[in-house]
Amino acid sequence: MTVLPTVDATDVVDAKKTFRRVKRHFSPALATAGKFTGQGAVEVAAEGSRVILSDGRSLLDFGSYAVALLGHGNxxxxxxxxxxxxxxxxxxxxxxxxxxxxxxxxxxxxxxxxxxxxxxxxxxxxxxxxxxxxxxxxxxxxxxxxxxxxxxxxxxxxxxxxxxxxxxxxxxxxxxxxxxxxxxxxxxxxxxxxxxxxxxxxxxxxxxxxxxxxxxxxxxxxxxxxxxxxxxxxxxxxxxxxxxxxxxxxxxxxxxxxxxxxxxxxxxxxxxxxxxxxxxxxxxxxxxxxxxxxxxxxxxxxxxxxxxxxxxxxxxxQHAHDGERIADAMAQGLAELREQFPDAVVETRGRGLLWGVDYRSPEMAGDVLTGLAQRGMVVSPCLSRPTTIRLLPPIVATDADVKEAMTMLTDATAGADSGNGTPPEGT
Ligand SMILES: Cc1ncc(COP(=O)(O)O)c(C=O)c1O
Missing domain, CATH: 3.40.640.10 (Type I PLP-dependent aspartate aminotransferase-like (Major domain))
Incomplete structure (x- = not known):
């Protein structure tokens, strides 16, 4: 009888081993995608609108494919x-x-x-x-x-x-x-x-x-x-x-x-x-x-x-009013983004806590996704429309979270708009 090794606590936070397992037992493409978003780290904990990674960093979660409306770990x-x-x-x-x-x-x-x-x-x-x-x-x-x-x-x-x-x-x-x-x-x-x-x-x-x-x-x-x-x-x-x-x-x-x-x-x-x-x-x-x-x-x-x-x-x-406040802040922030980058951002649209930002090309949207991952924010791409990035703030997001999200989105868009898709100096 084969004796299976027990799972020890370090296995759960070991990013390298995790990606090896994903590659071997799920698919190599999934491992690449996961490495990209976590920038080599895996998620190990979460609270409210933030996800904690195995390398100690934390990410602002405006994605989670719409699941984390109430944030994490309420x-x-x-x-x-x-x-x-x-x-x-x-x-x-x-x-x-x-x-x-x-x-x-x-x-x-x-x-x-x-x-x-x-x-x-x-x-x-x-x-x-x-x-x-x-x-x-x-x-x-x-x-x-x-x-x-x-x-x-x-x-x-x-x-x-x-x-x-x-x-x-x-x-x-x-x-x-x-x-x-x-x-x-x-x-x-x-x-x-x-x-x-x-x-x-x-x-x-x-x-x-x-x-x-x-x-x-x-x-x-x-x-x-x-x-x-x-x-x-x-x-x-x-x-x-x-x-x-x-x-x-x-x-x-x-x-x-x-x-x-x-x-x-x-x-x-x-x-x-x-x-x-x-x-x-x-x-x-x-x-x-x-x-x-x-x-x-x-x-x-x-x-x-x-x-x-x-x-x-x-x-x-309980958070219905907060949702309205966040929605207004998102609408305003994205209107400013569109004004600031008229060539890169083709359109922004949304309702409540669901927003789409249309970029000039799928490549540019991809560069923005990279920039956001590097800066510490998770969003959800649209699999059916690769020019659009989907933002799904949780209903528990604070004003500071929305402001931070807009700053990261602005910086990532500036990076993509400059043509190299990498973060501008100093950010
Ligand atoms: C509108 C809509 N319907 C159905 C589904 C399928 O849900 P699930 O992936 O949980 O099966 C989704 C998932 O994104 C969805 O957005």
Whole structure:
């Protein structure tokens, strides 16, 4: 029998060994990307808006792919996990746990809009998958309308709605019956239903992965009407932009859109636990009302993840005003950036705590990313739009954090604009 070495504490902070393992067991490209962002170090701890690295440096986290809305390590979140861990970390799934139903009640109250039914997944794509399955089962139709530039995840069903050839190549044909429409066409759904019986229209009210593209609410309202007139469902994928990332609890409901389901994920687990949710009305949820076994998963509604949800929602509400203050500061700072670098920065746009900065070229955006990594800031690139850098400040960011972020972004842009992409002298 082989005796496996135990993991000792130094293994966790040993960057060189870590990258060797990533290279060997995950992929060499992933090791290169990780080395680049951490500048050779690995992350070992985090608190609030900062991540501590194995070389002792700390990074300002305006990225984390939208998960760390509440920052890192909020004690109320970690306490909620710890208490559940001590009480009962897993569920038999035969006897009912009280944890997930309580989370569902809080979430349904929080989101409103008559969306009382909840399915919990582990990641965002789970919520997308279940919403598509429900719409198809409830209508007996197969066609789903998705939007140009959409990102809904990479599992095979969700990927059928995602519009990026890089992720789809080699996998087609994916789930049949997805019709793609232009986000600029108010008639788009009306046109599709002339030719197809559709089950659902699925959109992101703000396309975050696609370079922070804000969809027109009047067009979305028209799509909702046309879909409902046709007997189809409407699902708003707010996995990245809901829960006050873009201001309101639900972007679609706040805009008065008549949606049948809102999908949530990322910060729902308080930045600590992997959990997502499809929050639906009775009509869309009908197949699961008729037979709750038609869509299940072993870890759906996991106690450790769902125990965090009421606390996370409470904390998000406590910081709602802070979010508005940070959003104003971001808008102002980015307008100044655009003014200062009119040739390098083509456009800045965003809502709330989600901002995109468009650079002149993908190379320039890449240079800015390098400059930010060197200066100590994590942001999220847009995989579907390589000219855009995405900024996702946490709702707990201080004024000093935002100021520091703007200084680093200005310096990194100056470095990239000067043509060499390296930090200017003295910074
Ligand atoms: C709008 C949207 N939908 C779905 C997903 C997929 O979520 P996950 O990666 O957790 O499966 C994402 C992830 O970025 C997303 O932004």
């Amino acid at each position: 004690p109320r979140i970690t306490d909620a996990v710890r208490q559940q861990l001590d009480r009962m970390p897993a569920s038999t799934r035969s006897v009912q746990t009280s944890v997930a139903p309580l989370a569902a009640e809080r979430l349904a109250e929080y989101i409103g809009g008559g969306l009382d039914r909840v399915y919990f997944g582990c990641g965002g794509a789970d919520a997308v998958e279940v919403s598509v399955k429900l719409a198809r089962m409830a209508t007996g139709r197969t066609t789903v309308v998705a939007v140009d530039g959409a990102f809904h995840g990479k599992s095979l069903g969700a990927l059928a709605l995602t519009d990026n050839p890089r992720f789809r190549n080699g996998l087609e044909p994916l789930l049949q019956g997805v019709v793609r429409v232009s986000p600029d066409d108010p008639e788009a759904v009306a046109k599709v239903v002339r030719e197809h019986d559709i089950a659902a229209v699925v959109f992101e009210p703000v396309q975050a992965e696609n370079g922070v593209r804000i969809l027109d609410e009047e067009i979305l309202a028209r799509w909702c009407r046309d879909a409902h007139d046709h007997g189809a469902f409407v699902v708003s994928d707010e996995i990245q932009v809901g829960l006050r990332r873009c201001g309101p609890r639900s972007v679609a409901l706040a805009a008065g859109l008549d949606v049948d389901g809102v999908l949530l994920g990322k910060p729902l687990g308080g930045g600590a636990m992997p959990v997502s949710a499809a929050v639906c009305n009775d009509r869309l949820f009908a197949p699961l009302l008729a037979d709750p076994m038609v869509h299940t998963a072993t870890f759906s509604g996991h106690p450790l993840s769902t125990a965090v949800i009421p606390v996370a929602l409470d904390l998000i509400e």
